[in-house]
Amino acid sequence: MAEIVDIRQFEAHQFLPLLQAESHVWNSNLRWDYASSVRLISSCLEEKRLQGYALVGGGHITGYSFFFYEGEKGLIGNLFVERQGADLAQAIRLVERVIGSLMEIPGVYRVETQLPHFTFEELNPCFVAHHFEGYQRRFMAAALAHRKPARWGIPGERPSGTSGVKSMLGDFAIEPWERKHDRPAAQLLFQTYRNHVDAVINDQYASEGGASRLIENIMYQRGCGEPLPKASKIAIQRATGRLAGVLALTCVRPRTAHIPQIAIAKEFQGIGLGTGMLETCFDELCQRGFEEVSLTVTDMNVGAVRLYERLGFETFRGFGAFVWNRTP
Secondary structure, eight states, X not given: OOEEEEGGGSOGGGGHHHHHHHHHHHHXXXXXXXXXXXXXXXXXXXXXXXXXXXXXXXXXXXXXXXXXXXXXXXXXXXXXXXXXXXXXXXXXXXXXXXXXXXXXXXXXXXXXXXXXXXXXXXXXXXXXXXXXXXXXXXXXXXXXXXXXXXXXXXXXXXXXXXXXXXXEETTEXXXXXXXXXXXXXXXXXXXXXXXXXHHHHOGXXXXXHHHHHHHHHHHTSOBTBEEOTTTSEEEEETTTOOEEEEEEEEEEETTEEEEEEEEEOGGGTTSSHHHHHHHHHHHHHHHTTOOEEEEEEETTOHHHHHXXXXXXXXXXXXXXXXXXXXXX
16 A cells, blocks of 8 residues: 655655646646646745645655645645556545644644545545535636627627727726726625635635735736736726626636636626626637636536536536534
8 A cells, every 4th residue: 555655755856757747637637737836836845845745656656735724724735646556545545644634733723625636526525524514616618719709888899808998898897907906806805705605615705805815816926827917807887986896817828718716796796797797808818819718616606607608618627625614
């Protein structure tokens, strides 16, 4: 049986074959260029800044999982095994070691994770046994080739994706996302996701400060791919100047864009604003040469799933999100 060993006992170069294998899986299965993440993980391994465990068998590393924590919250950052060198049972042994380590840390009262290399069904029994709540999520993608341009706003005009030109959508102005919009965007996220399943999965949505950190990570820290600030959009109600919607866009591999965040303020939901923002962004992505756009969504968010399917998104990967809260 493979051994489970503290990853800090290894040098970064010993993980390189495994990280290259993982990068291939991200590209082929998740439509994502993982090269920048490989560089970051390698740097953290080199500096012994990652906590976690490696699965070692046959003289080489066949899997790994790492974690980190801040204050009362822990995160399981990854779980990956080479399927040729390790089976699901060994991957579960690995993540159980990580779960145990996090739960033993004094002051950690919450643990979150989303693990896209495994299906929800594969990992849910393990997490349920450790008193986690599990939620099914999915990767979806839409092809952009041969899409018809959106016809929104003033008759005879169509939205322009060029820099500095405002898009039109009825009573709303669709404009590029700029730094000045970050604070109202965080307020919008906090208010919109109140009592929403995604705030249960990711507690950053549960506070305005957490939403601000989420925006910073997406828009400026490359936490979900290379940001596309001019293609990312905000919607402003013309009559009042109020922020009504936000849509962040990133590039995750050549020709593939990603939507890490879209939110419409509750009072503006159900009137087609979300559809209009998405169609406007599709036009701009086509102009920029992108061939597809992806996103992730929670299955319990039924309305969003139906909207994406109506706009041509198809599910290509299911995975699980898991949350544990310490019982008082």
